[in-house]
Amino acid sequence: MSTARERILAATTELIASQSAEEISTRSICAKAQVGAPEISRQFGGKRGLMAVVADRGFERFLASKRKNPRTEDPVADVRTAWDSHVRFALENPHLYRLMFTPDGEPKPQAVKEAQALLLGVLGRCEAAGRLVLAPAVAGQAILAANVGVCLMMLSFPELFGDLAVSEVVRDAVLGKVTGQAQEGGGAGQAAAAVLARALVGALSGTVTVEDEVVQALSRSLDS
Amino acid sequence: MSTARERILAATTELIASQSAEEISTRSICAKAQVGAPEISRQFGGKRGLMAVVADRGFERFLASKRKNPRTEDPVADVRTAWDSHVRFALENPHLYRLMFTPDGEPKPQAVKEAQALLLGVLGRCEAAGRLVLAPAVAGQAILAANVGVCLMMLSFPELFGDLAVSEVVRDAVLGKVTGQAQEGGGAGQAAAAVLARALVGALSGTVTVEDEVVQALSRSLDS
DNA sequence: ATCTTGTGTTAGCGTCGCCAACACCACAGG
DNA sequence: CCTGTGGTGTTGGCGACGCTAACACAAGAT
Numbered sequence: 230m231s232t233a234r235e236r237i238l239a240a241t242t243e244l245i246a247s248q249s250a251e252e253i254s255t256r257s258i259c260a261k262a263q264v265g266a267p268e269i270s271r272q273f274g275g276k277r278g279l280m281a282v283v284a285d286r287g288f289e290r291f292l293a294s295k296r297k298n299p300r301t302e303d304p305v306a307d308v309r310t311a312w313d314s315h316v317r318f319a320l321e322n323p324h325l326y327r328l329m330f331t332p333d334g335e336p337k338p339q340a341v342k343e344a345q346a347l348l349l350g351v352l353g354r355c356e357a358a359g360r361l362v363l364a365p366a367v368a369g370q371a372i373l374a375a376n377v378g379v380c381l382m383m384l385s386f387p388e389l390f391g392d393l394a395v396s397e398v399v400r401d402a403v404l405g406k407v408t409g410q411a412q413e414g415g416g417a418g419q420a421a422a423a424v425l426a427r428a429l430v431g432a433l434s435g436t437v438t439v440e441d442e443v444v445q446a447l448s449r450s451l452d453s
Numbered sequence: 454m455s456t457a458r459e460r461i462l463a464a465t466t467e468l469i470a471s472q473s474a475e476e477i478s479t480r481s482i483c484a485k486a487q488v489g490a491p492e493i494s495r496q497f498g499g500k501r502g503l504m505a506v507v508a509d510r511g512f513e514r515f516l517a518s519k520r521k522n523p524r525t526e527d528p529v530a531d532v533r534t535a536w537d538s539h540v541r542f543a544l545e546n547p548h549l550y551r552l553m554f555t556p557d558g559e560p561k562p563q564a565v566k567e568a569q570a571l572l573l574g575v576l577g578r579c580e581a582a583g584r585l586v587l588a589p590a591v592a593g594q595a596i597l598a599a600n601v602g603v604c605l606m607m608l609s610f611p612e613l614f615g616d617l618a619v620s621e622v623v624r625d626a627v628l629g630k631v632t633g634q635a636q637e638g639g640g641a642g643q644a645a646a647a648v649l650a651r652a653l654v655g656a657l658s659g660t661v662t663v664e665d666e667v668v669q670a671l672s673r674s675l676d677s
Numbered sequence: 678a679t680c681t682t683g684t685g686t687t688a689g690c691g692t693c694g695c696c697a698a699c700a701c702c703a704c705a706g707g
Numbered sequence: 708c709c710t711g712t713g714g715t716g717t718t719g720g721c722g723a724c725g726c727t728a729a730c731a732c733a734a735g736a737t
Contacts, residue, residue, distance in 0.1 A: 233715065249557055251475070255694060265716050270695060331555050331609055333473055341610055363622065370606075370614055371622040378602010382594075385555055386565055390594055398587065398595040399627060406626030457684065479725060489685050494726060680737075686730085693724065701716075707709085 234272045236262040241283050242325075249324045250280050280328060281336045287325045288340030291318055292347055304354035305408055311351065312376055312400045316393070319380035327384060330377050345369050355408070362409030375403045458496045460486040465507050466549075473548045474504050504552060505560045511549045512564030515542055516571055528578035529632055535575065536600055536624045540617070543604035551608060554601050569593050579632070586633030599627045 231239075240262035244253050255269050255276050262268075273279035298310050319326040329338055352365040352372075361368060379399050382390040455463075464486040468477050479493050479500050486492075497503035522534050543550040553562055576589040576596075585592060603623050606614040 251557060254692080256692085265718095266694090267696065267717090268715080271715090276694065327555070331551070331605065333475060337610070341613065345613065367616075367618055367622060370616070370619045371626065374603045374606040374614060374619055375599045375623050375626075376602070377606055378600070379598045381555060381605060382598040382601055386561070389565065389569065390598060392591075392594070394591055395594045395598055398591060398630060399599050402595065402599075402626045402630030403623060406622060406629060478723080480723085489687090490725090491686090491727065492684080495684090500725065678737100680735105682735085683733090685732075688727105688729090690727075691725095694722095696719105696721080698719090699717080701714105703714090704712090706711085 233262070233264050233268055237264055237269060237272060237279065238283065238286065241279060242286065245283065245324045245328065246322070247324075250283075250328045255279075277334070277336065281332075281338055283325070284329045284332065284338035285340045287322070287329050288338060288344060291315075291329070292340075292343060294318060295347060304351055304358055305360050305404065307351050308348075308355065308372065308404060309400065311348065312372070312396075312404075315376050316380055316383075316396050319384065323384045326380065330381065345373060348373060360408045363407050368407040371407065372403050375399050457486070457488050457492055461488055461493060461496060461503065462507065462510065465503060466510065469507065469548045469552065470546070471548075474507075474552045479503075501558070502560065505556070505562055507549070508553045508556065508562035509564045511546070511553050512562060512568060515539075515553070516564075516567060518542060519571060528575055528582055529584050529628065531575050532572075532579065532596065533624065533628060535572065536596070536620075536628075539600050540604055540607075540620050543608065547608045550604065554605065569597060572597060584632045587631050592631040595631065596627050599623050 237258060240258050241253065244258065244261065256266065258264075258279075259266050259268060269276065269279055273282060295311055295314055298307065298314055301307055330341075332338060348369045349365055352361065352368050355361045355368075356365050363371075376399075379390075379396045383396070461482060464482050465477065468482065468485065480490065482488075482503075483490050483492060493500065493503055497506060519535055519538055522531065522538055525531055554565075556562060572593045573589055576585065576592050579585045579592075580589050587595075600623075603614075603620045607620075
């Protein structure tokens with residue numbers, strides 16, 4: 230038999246899989262945990278305190294599942310898969326997710342900062358690779374806010390936002406913005422403009438031919 | 454003296470300016486509305502029903518404030534100001550906003566669809582102007598989800614998301630994605646690439662000079 | 678005059694979160 | 708050996724909650 234505190238947490242975690250935090254009564258928790266009624270107050274200082282701990286435990290699972298994601302050589306792609314695993318977690322644990330990201334009053338789960346710290350790690354790699362056009366802090370806030378918004382709308386209004394296409398659109402939008410790449414060939418357009426401009430200048434000044442400049446630029450882009 | 458139903462709604466609207474929906478007790482509502490305790494059940498079928506009506510009234514105010522926004526000749530700019538007024542409404546009515554966009558259980562406010570319908574109207578003008586690269590329905594869902602996400606994070610974690618910069622980043626990201634324009638000069642970059650390409654072709658084929666093409670393109674862009 | 682509709686009043690139900698008080702038991706230190 | 712001492716279970720109850728039944732009353736419609 231484990232300790233009372235762990236039994237209460239296990240029971241609550243089990244109940245929140247099928248009920249919202251409000252719908253769960255402390256009495257039902259105590260019954261399932263085989264614990265007296267005053268135990269929750271003793272251990273957690275009340276229902277809100279218990280729920281805050283449950284939320285933090287949820288964040289641990291959340292972060293653990295994210296840490297399992299492979300860490301490829303493309304940090305931006307890693308951010309993309311992190312987004313998708315975020316959405317998956319929300320859809321698989323709707324009530325827990327709402328408890329984590331829409332807390333009512335104090336105390337609020339403290340682990341949101343850890344989630345952002347994890348995201349900031351990947352974004353740091355993005356910046357080191359020169360893929361960021363924004364400060365990692367702002368980029369992280371933007372990504373997290375958009376990600377949470379998509380998930381909450383999918384949970385609250387599934388008939389309006391049930392489609393995963395919305396998630397992909399917003400994800401690519403924010404990622405494109407943060408990395409400075411336009412989404413469909415926009416970055417290529419900028420690069421083309423730069424190449425052509427350089428080629429033009431060279432050609433007009435007579436130093437090189439347009440063909441040489443374009444060929445060189447193409448070979449450079451194929452290398453990277 | 455107005456009707457009991459209206460007094461209850463007015464009292465609730467007044468209370469929700471400083472308290473969350475959970476924190477408000479039906480008894481406090483009845484006291485302020487000078488109404489007997491059973492009146493809420495009679496009129497709204499219970500507290501949840503009352504809150505759903507309050508949320509729908511909130512949506513009416515929300516939409517009314519949006520309809521006051523000027524309707525310029527640039528529909529994309531109109532979407533942008535709609536985003537900003539959305540954020541302003543959320544910050545000015547935090548508890549009401551959370552009631553509107555994070556309902557717990559049934560019945561859910563039905564007016565979210567009206568909000569999306571209003572957004573779809575502007576997006577229809579965008580599409581008519583050839584500014585959309587996505588279906589208006591998907592674009593509307595993406596914009597609304599991202600907008601709500603930013604607001605909810607600002608309300609739930611003000612110490613992490615208190616900055617309006619996040620809102621602007623996400624707004625420009627989604628709007629850029631939806632309109633197919635790169636965010637900062639990306640559209641200009643694409644246009645430059647097209648102009649230069651045309652100029653190059655013309656110059657290489659000997660039909661026109663580079664200068665003529667560029668000057669013509671510049672004068673065209675200055676006209677529009 | 679009667680009926681309907683909306684409203685106010687009283688009393689009470691069952692549940693909720695929480696707490697005080699006490700009893701029990703294992704385990705370390707004297 | 709006792710003796711705290713801390714963690715745990717039990718009982719009973721407090722005040723507040725949402726909600727409902729039952730009844731009374733007034734005004735307008737029929």
